[in-house]
Amino acid sequence: MVTVVEFDAIFPQEQPLRRPAITDRLRGVAWWRGVVLVLTGVFFLVPIYAAFRFAIGTVTGGLSDSAFTSIPHQQGFGDAFSLSARLALVTTIITLGLMVPTTVFVHLRFPGLRRVFDGITIIPIVIPPVVLIVGVLQVMPTFLKSTPYLLALEYSVLAMPFVYRSLDAGLRAIDLKTLVEASRSLGGRWASTLWRVVVPNLRTGLLSATVLTVALVLGEYTMASLDSYQTVPVWIVFFDSQNAHVSVAVSLVALMGTWVILLLISSFDLRRIRRSTLLRKDTTA
């Protein structure tokens, strides 16, 4: 006996899928995206404009760029800037030196611990800096308390959440395990693998981590003030009582400097994305 089989029951007709046109989808969302963009722009730009207007204003009601041009000559600014720059450099070295191997190790050997690390690295954000500094001053040896580089250690703790996240994102973007194993199978030791293979492919993450660390050091006030060191933010607050115009001008220059660096990183990342797109096109060709 032959079993009768309905072909359509075995191979049902496929229904064509209709995808809404891109213009249809964009039309629905474009207007509120524009509103959000304008509101956000106003929120950020109005205070900056007000600060700029104040910095270039004079007591007679005129305009002058003297607040900006006189910055390098203000008393104490050079020392404060020098200290901040040195602290930024040392903090960046300490933070990356600790966090790069740690993050790579967690990704390679204990990927299940990434969530735990996420939690741990948030602690410096949760605990107020004033609490941290009181604790640090209690336990630190005297020779460290007498040097401004104590601040670098404290800033390393503060920068940890930002640095970890930057590196974590960078490591997620590459096939770390395969690259490391490829290097090791070719005779690469851990140090050469880290230096020649991992770090060069982590450039964007490292740049982000560096910029965030530098921005944090240049903007941190509480710890430096409680430790009685005159970094740029402490100097700005101190100098505010003497010449508010210059003080605001310094704030604006610091803001613009950070913004330019972030733009540079964004353009670097854009080149990487374009390269990845090219790769996908090549491999599917």
Added chain:
Amino acid sequence: MTMTTRSDVPERTNVGATVVLEQLRRRFGATQALDGFSITLAPGELVALLGPSGCGKTTALRVLAGFETIDSGRVLLDGVDQTRIPAQKRDMGMVFQSYSLFPNMTARDNVAFGLRMRKVAAARRSERASELLELVGLEGQADKYPHQMSGGQQQRVALARALAIEPRVLLLDEPLSALDAKVRVQLREQIRVLQTRLKITTLFVTHDQEEALSMADRVCVMRAGRIEQIDTPSVLYAAPATPFVAEFVGTMNRIPGTISDGRVSLLGTTVDVRTPAGAADQHRATGTPVDVLVRPEGLQVTAQPGGHGIVMTTTFLGSVTRLGVLLDEDVMVYVDQPNSAVQVPVGSAAEVTLTERDVMVADRTSPALSSASDSGVSEPAPTQQQKASS
């Protein structure tokens, strides 16, 4: 793609190493990835580890590479215990499944990386990298970065990189699986030519039986961390040791049959039961329902009104045409017919007969819904014309 021919590749006088994996055991949580796995690779031999996902083939390769530790067992290279030696000191070249070229280096720098780690002088490194790139037909791509090359080119650079260090063993971890079909066939031929001429002992992991059968000197079929059978491709196909191997390698029909006085009855005939060499003779009582394992070329189909089957599909496979025939009890079987034979159109009633004198049987594992098992060939859906003709 520029193919390397046999005459292009320089002969190597020193042959590869003897590799012995001895009683390897490795457990991941509740999963026993390797369960007493033992294998010996002769110098210059290419052995393919073949098996379904999770059978332990990649774990075995990674243990040999030094990337995975073992709970017990030994890894020997030319008689020297390598079990505790770290990966970077084992002198094994490896090509990975995913693209593993270092994105920050050109093709030349990638190939030269292993030599750089061995402190070879820059000039010699560059010269050797050029030689290797020429060997894989990529001499013009030396200064390109991985993102500027296709997937096939990247895997060829990865092969050149693995060969540059003159490894004692070459490890291939599904290196072709990310490539499209045409490139895959070309590259596997190229790998085989290079491996044969360079005489490197090679362990090749794949889940693609076609790759394994076409490239390897011996194929090791794995299941649940153990070896089911290790043999030459032809023996594996013609004389599978177990029903698992029979079904995993090539296309295999499962047809319901019944034991009758030590023989088996199916499709209106009674034939002998084949016992694989080395396997214990398994006596089954008369009347025991079994599944009979028959390859598509072991069956014949003829058009016959009132026959016990109906032709559902036809697939042109080059030298033969494969017919899908639905038998009584909803059993689908596939039959290979020479193209010169009289073709039975889709929708015709037909009679399927057995051409083999003895067959392999397996315990009946499923209700009468079984059909041909095949890990390499997929049957196309019937065309509208085929449907209409039924």
